[in-house]
Amino acid sequence: MTQQTQKQPLPPIREARSRFRNTIGKYTLKRSSACISCGLCAKLCPYGVHPRYENFSKPMRPVEHKCIGFACKQNDFYCIDRCPQQALTLRLNPILETLGDYRWPSEMLIAHWEMAESGNLPVVDLEYNLGYSGGGFDKIRFKRPDPAQYRRIGDAALDLSLDLNKRKDGRPERRLSLPCYSGGMSYGSMALSALTGRARAAQRLNTLTCTGEGGYPKEFMPYADFVITQVATGLFGVREETMRFAPVIEFKYAQGAKPGLGGHLLGDKVTPEVAAMRETVVGNSLFSPFPFHSVYSVEDHKKHVDWVKEVNPRAIVSVKVSTPTDVDMVAVGSYYAGAHIVHIDGSYGGTGAAPDIAKKNIAMPIEYAIPKVHQFLKDEGIREEVCLIASGGIRNAMDVAKAIALGADGVVIGTAELVALECVRCGNCESGRGCARGIASTDSELGQMISEAYAEQRIVNMYMAWRKQWCELLRQLGFSTIRELVGRSDLLVHLDYLEAEERAQYQPAPRKRMYI
């Protein structure tokens, strides 16, 4: 059997600038008409906030999102103080209040845009690990590490890989270079260039992306070894011919954004191409039923798994479920049905359109579901044979690490990739022509706003920035592989479970009234 266990070289980071003329940063830096275009600020600033081209003497608008703000005041290159005309004004950007939400506050969004642009962690003082949700990951911290156990080891030497097949059943033992892969986003729900860009990024990162429930566009063919084929309840675009070359076939029983409700693709997005792929009617809304019409029991589920294993003897089988109270039983059932990957999708995640009432209320948050399933699989004595994947509300690199410490082997990422493509989380993915920023749109005009190369590089950059955070965490914990972190919930603390004195040693959970 082919084993993709050899170490993959890290993809290079390249700058991938914003698609928009005016970037949004934490600070605003305005140049008044008093400016005499002396060029001193451009010479001083090491962050490139003041671009200036040779033979072009006019002052240009500052690149505000690069500005490190008031923290710069201590530097001798602080442009505000050094400007001979006092033509520059620095303020906290008032627009931040209108950007973001409790789970993805403005600073987390801006930080991820910066990561996607540069491939590095932001130098601006942005909080990108914690949101304002007031619970779950936002209240969980890694224990303060013992400085003595710090491992002085380079990023390249640290192992962040994820094994998908632990059953040792003769099927390929696929190893990804990152502890995460991309969530399903269907052809029809997203701009094709964005989808293909994700597939290209998956190839460069040696991870996976997923078709979602919408068929397998021909543009994915060059990256076929990095694309999961999803078989969901509507069976839209599901063909055995595309299942035959998929490295992983994913059964989607439910999804966190709309647990128990099936997928929606509203009529505006059903273009002729989408309709052809899904074998449906142009302009007609598509609702996936829930659940699979052919599944009434774990035995029926096993028949499904047997079917895809027969169609593709080399495929790894993943089963994606939501997080009901009996999610642990569901996970065990999936294992005994023959699944290699049990993918639990918590209630706060999802990228596609879903009823707000479902996102907020149905099924448990992933923070509870991970330890519940992990422990139950351990008690059943099958934990070592299951690749437990978590998703749904996992926003950033530290959320990934916390999810792994709670018991997941790896995670699936959706929203963060969209944010890397400059999603502002306005939530209008489904309306009319779709996403006004050209990400979740099949509109002939809006769908052209993104190039494959842009999407690919931005996503690669974001994951490479995340990788830096994971590597630093492993060094602090004295680990050399991220697999050592799996289930190490003893390394975590929850602020609400600490006495006040001990709690004071950790960063408090940010609190703020948001207007959502």
Added chain:
Amino acid sequence: MPQKYHIHTKTAPPRFHPIGKYATVEFRENCAGSCRKCVKKKCVYNIFKENLLHMSAMEEPEYLYTCMSCFRCVQECTKGIFSRTINPDYRTLGDAYWRAENLHRLWYQAHTGKIPVSGAGYRGPFVGTGFDAMWTDMSEIVRPTRDGIHGREYINTCFELSRRETRLEFNADMSLASETPPLLELPLPLLFRLSPELLINDHVLLPMARAAKALGTLMFVHPQDLSPALAPYAGHLIPCLTQENIAQYGETIRNSRVVELADAPGIEVAMNTVRTIHPDVVLLVGMALDRNAPARAAELVHSGVDSLHFYADDHGNELNAVQPRFLKEMIREVHLKLVAQGARQKINLVFSGGIAMAEHMAKAILCGADAVTADHALLIALECRLCGRCSNGLSCPVKLDEPLDAVWGSDRIVNLIAAWQSQLIELMGAMGIREARRLRGEVGRSMWFENLEKDHFGPIFGERKVPGLG
């Protein structure tokens, strides 16, 4: 095919520009003037269509309400002069319970009849107070129907307002010996009630009564608010009487299917009086939802009353308490008290106060209610901003103190309730529950914050040191 309950909706736009979340800020001194690439002309949602008009021709800037927050105008303005802020009026909209975003969603549902849908995941806090500290369950396999969205009409949202006998007795010839009380079944577990703190006049009562009739539900109303204009809707009104005014409203009782009596000592006598006037009337007893409510419910359950109606405050809190408990806990207490008595099946429990969203309806039923009432939400459907001016005798900013088109108002309320019913069905469908009656008290199909923390975080983090939600 059995007849299915379906609510027909019709778009009913607001009469006034609702208070929007955002305000745009333009630094005009830097504007290029007649820029051919002006972002206002390029707006994907065309929200600036009036903005180009002269000030005198422009209504209240509509983009405040309709901005979809895509930030393209901010990020694409050639001069970078565009910015946004939170509308100061939006900050003061509503209160800590009836939050601005809730009002916005209620307005949207009243306008369109659609349920709020959005992408990019959940945007709110991890957990909140009251009903926000519980989640509903879902099933990976069990469904009320196997036809996905097309089977929704088979999900039954009915509940009964009439009492029921727990056993039947038969004569020797197998004829029925028991007296069976009249049956009154309503198609959705939601009744209407006027907000006592807010505006009550014929202008708002008429559309509400009309909507109650269209939906097949009932509205609680005080007899002094009844006017001839409401006569055609008498069958959908529940007069709320007291022992003192029964005699005065004999005719009203005769014309009503349901009557509510305010709880007071000697209520049994008053109930007999009402039944003497109208033997088939369904009788409710209304009482404050306070610490005495569970015990009082246990006393009244055998009195022959059909349903009990408990009034919390408009934030869903217990009345007459220094540290009031929320509706969720109070419903549990009343429900479990009757369960312990073995009398829960005899009677129906209706709860009022603080029902602000569709999910509150489902969660209240999960806790043990049979039905709830909508109050503030009905006025909000009519564009009420909860500014409280009416309570102070001042004019209403959306002119609810003046005559309004009752058909339009009724359409708005019907739209809102249609969206709520649709969301109730979404939750029930996900749970695999086919009847709202099966939902009652089914806490096993819900997940509560304190239990999840204890069961899943307790083994990892130990004992919780911060009380409440943290």
